[in-house]
Amino acid sequence: MAVPKKLVREVEALREDIDRHNYLYHSLDQPEISDAAYDRLFRRLIKLESQYPELVTEDSPTQRVGAAPLSEFSEVEHALPMLSLDNAFADEDMRDFDRRVRSRLDTEADIEYACEPKIDGVAVSLIYENGRLVQGATRGDGTTGEDITQNIRTVESVPLKLRGKDYPTRLEVRGEVYLARSMFVRINEDAAAAGEKVFANPRNAAAGSLRQLDPRLTAKRKLSMFCYSVGLVEGGELPERHSEILASLREWGLRTNPLVGVVMGVDECIGFYDAMLEQRPELDYEIDGVVFKVDRINLQRELGMLTRTPRWAIAHKFPAEEGITLLRDVQFQVGRTGAITPVAKLEPVKVAGVTISNATLHNMDEVKRLGLMIGDTVVVQRAGDVIPKVISVDHDKRPGDARKIALPKACPACGSDIVKPEGEVIARCSGGLVCSAQRKESIRHFASRLALDIEGLGDKLVEQLVDADLIHTAADLFELSRDQLVSLERMGQKSADNLLEALEKSKQTTLPRFIYALGIQEVGESTARNLATHFRDLDDLRQSSEEALQEVPDVGPIVAEKIHAFFAQPENEAVIDQLLETGISWASESPPEQGSVLAGETWVLTGTLASLTRDEAKARLQRLGAKVAGSVSKKTSCVVAGDVAGSKLTRAQSLGIRVIDEAELISMLERYGD
Numbered sequence: 001m002a003v004p005k006k007l008v009r010e011v012e013a014l015r016e017d018i019d020r021h022n023y024l025y026h027s028l029d030q031p032e033i034s035d036a037a038y039d040r041l042f043r044r045l046i047k048l049e050s051q052y053p054e055l056v057t058e059d060s061p062t063q064r065v066g067a068a069p070l071s072e073f074s075e076v077e078h079a080l081p082m083l084s085l086d087n088a089f090a091d092e093d094m095r096d097f098d099r100r101v102r103s104r105l106d107t108e109a110d111i112e113y114a115c116e117p118k119i120d121g122v123a124v125s126l127i128y129e130n131g132r133l134v135q136g137a138t139r140g141d142g143t144t145g146e147d148i149t150q151n152i153r154t155v156e157s158v159p160l161k162l163r164g165k166d167y168p169t170r171l172e173v174r175g176e177v178y179l180a181r182s183m184f185v186r187i188n189e190d191a192a193a194a195g196e197k198v199f200a201n202p203r204n205a206a207a208g209s210l211r212q213l214d215p216r217l218t219a220k221r222k223l224s225m226f227c228y229s230v231g232l233v234e235g236g237e238l239p240e241r242h243s244e245i246l247a248s249l250r251e252w253g254l255r256t257n258p259l260v261g262v263v264m265g266v267d268e269c270i271g272f273y274d275a276m277l278e279q280r281p282e283l284d285y286e287i288d289g290v291v292f293k294v295d296r297i298n299l300q301r302e303l304g305m306l307t308r309t310p311r312w313a314i315a316h317k318f319p320a321e322e323g324i325t326l327l328r329d330v331q332f333q334v335g336r337t338g339a340i341t342p343v344a345k346l347e348p349v350k351v352a353g354v355t356i357s358n359a360t361l362h363n364m365d366e367v368k369r370l371g372l373m374i375g376d377t378v379v380v381q382r383a384g385d386v387i388p389k390v391i392s393v394d395h396d397k398r399p400g401d402a403r404k405i406a407l408p409k410a411c412p413a414c415g416s417d418i419v420k421p422e423g424e425v426i427a428r429c430s431g432g433l434v435c436s437a438q439r440k441e442s443i444r445h446f447a448s449r450l451a452l453d454i455e456g457l458g459d460k461l462v463e464q465l466v467d468a469d470l471i472h473t474a475a476d477l478f479e480l481s482r483d484q485l486v487s488l489e490r491m492g493q494k495s496a497d498n499l500l501e502a503l504e505k506s507k508q509t510t511l512p513r514f515i516y517a518l519g520i521q522e523v524g525e526s527t528a529r530n531l532a533t534h535f536r537d538l539d540d541l542r543q544s545s546e547e548a549l550q551e552v553p554d555v556g557p558i559v560a561e562k563i564h565a566f567f568a569q570p571e572n573e574a575v576i577d578q579l580l581e582t583g584i585s586w587a588s589e590s591p592p593e594q595g596s597v598l599a600g601e602t603w604v605l606t607g608t609l610a611s612l613t614r615d616e617a618k619a620r621l622q623r624l625g626a627k628v629a630g631s632v633s634k635k636t637s638c639v640v641a642g643d644v645a646g647s648k649l650t651r652a653q654s655l656g657i658r659v660i661d662e663a664e665l666i667s668m669l670e671r672y673g674d
């Protein structure tokens with residue numbers, strides 16, 4: 001039966017109306033009708049489309065969640081690389097940036113800069129062909145991302161169809177997908193109520209939502225997007241200024257940030273930054289700085305770019321965020337090597353939209369340095385994903401009943417003595433393998449990504465296995481039966497089989513991984529690698545003397561003593577023998593291949609890194625061919641600035657040396673397949 005003409009026209013009119021209201025609401029933030037009136041239009045369209053399915057088109061506003069779940073994402077090669085930005089941390093860095101820009105352009109005159117909040121979300125690329133959204137992709141490593149088209153289609157602020165007519169035939173738009181703070185709070189409340197895992201911050205929640213294989217799940221998360229630049233453009237001209245390009249994007253229905261502006265010269269940049277810092281707490285999305293871009297495209301072209309960052313833009317980062325709260329208690333955690341870490345239990349406090357109730361106190365020296373007592377009012381700081389920390393104490397607010405923080409005499413997990421050798425900062429549980437907390441941590445370490453990489457063996461599962469007395473050491477993992485696994489709470493047959501398979505797979509490893517997995521004190525990934533290269537054979541390493549160990553690069557007397565003591569312990573010997581008996585093996589060690597990507601470069605690490613140790617970062621950079629130096633000089637190629645980076649960072653900035661943060665380091669390491 002043919003569809004009555006009248007209805008065809010009504011469907012078309014409804015779509016046009018809905019698209020227009022979407023545009024008014026999302027792009028212009030000027031809705032003309034109530035939510036209820038919008039819902040009525042939408043429901044009418046759904047009704048007509050379900051009556052006459054032949055009327056459904058791909059870009060109908062009802063078709064945001066059309067696709068079936070995927071089994072995996074396919075890869076997308078970016079036509080133009082998706083760059084990252086150089087960072088400025090202080091006004092002085094901004095002035096240096098501006099000086100570099102003017103000197104390259106050989107001008108004394110003030111430069112016009114476009115200024116935009118730096119959205120803390122996930123970078124994506126959208127491709128419109130003849131005005132139709134045909135692809136959405138993640139940034140990935142900047143060169144290759146993942147095809148997340150079906151998920152992007154669920155983001156209501158992303159138009160499925162551009163407005164107007166004068167858009168290029170092929171237009172790549174780039175921007176940041178994010179989760180509004182209010183949505184984040186709601187999602188976490190729901191997750192907590194359902195006993196599910198909560199997200200640490202809105203950025204993780206946005207990234208996790210975009211990587212759902214089932215678009216219906218992404219749709220539920222109500223993500224948003226701000227567009228901030230274009231990529232490849234064909235079949236059309238764009239204006240000659242960045243700010244005007246953003247205006248064009250807005251006209252075509254794409255959402256850009258309403259707070260963007262254009263200023264003259266660096267003083268106004270700093271003014272813009274200060275104003276944005278003040279406005280930051282009121283925004284319903286997280287921003288971690290302000291991005292400044294030379295506004296004129298011809299000047300951008302003249303300035304060009306470095307390998308991964310343009311010379312015409314910079315991100316002026318905000319300082320880490322702080323909150324004030326009460327210290328309710330201090331608990332002591334036991335690490336893999338028995339190290340006892342005091343953890344602050346706080347009166348929950350919101351810092352930039354994230355509730356913090358725990359913070360690290362590092363060690364007892366730090367507690368002393370802060371002059372901290374239970375009941376004190378403290379300042380906590382959160383920087384990105386790093387574990388929050390207590391940075392200062394308001395001693396004037398100390399209550400009369402404040403209590404001293406004392407290092408316990410016995411381990412909270414096993415009751416063994418806690419010892420703190422003279423002159424050492426770290427107190428340790430002396431229980432060794434007797435201590436279940438240490439055993440759990442060492443098994444977690446054994447299974448971790450850089451060690452044996454046992455997929456599916458998460459923290460919770462290790463805890464369950466140790467608590468149920470099914471395993472005592474890492475070697476026992478390989479003796480686990482399917483029945484034992486299935487007997488565990490929340491463990492299905494499929495997961496049990498997957499874990500057994502992962503365990504089997506992990507048996508084929510490398511010598512450096514195996515040495516690292518043993519969890520010897522002071523032996524990080526890079527030392528493990530050096531030991532493997534030097535000895536080539538596990539037996540030779542096991543039997544080596546302290547003197548022989550000191551011939552290995554980076555192994556001094558203290559580390560040599562720890563390694564020697566480890567292999568001398570009968571319990572450790574037994575575990576290693578048992579591991580070898582289960583069939584763990586590796587190909588013989590050949591001399592390492594010379595990395596080439598960073599050959600000839602000298603890198604410097606400064607500050608604390610959150611997700612990997614200095615040793616690991618160093619070893620991984622070395623594998624890519626870089627030299628890693630301890631101090632910054634004119635020859636330094638790049639400085640990696642972790643948390644609380646100090647004088648090295650300042651020096652790098654004053655020399656105009658490239659500085660990257662931890663996230664960028666990791667994305668680079670991952671990109672080069674390390």
Ligand code: IVH
Binds near residue numbers: 122
């Ligand atoms: S411009 C060359 N503008 O920050 C231009 N980036 O470290 C590259 N970001 O990966 C990006 N807000 O994900 C630009 N207004 C903004 C931004 C922004 C957030 C992110 C983006 C990029 C990272 C750079």
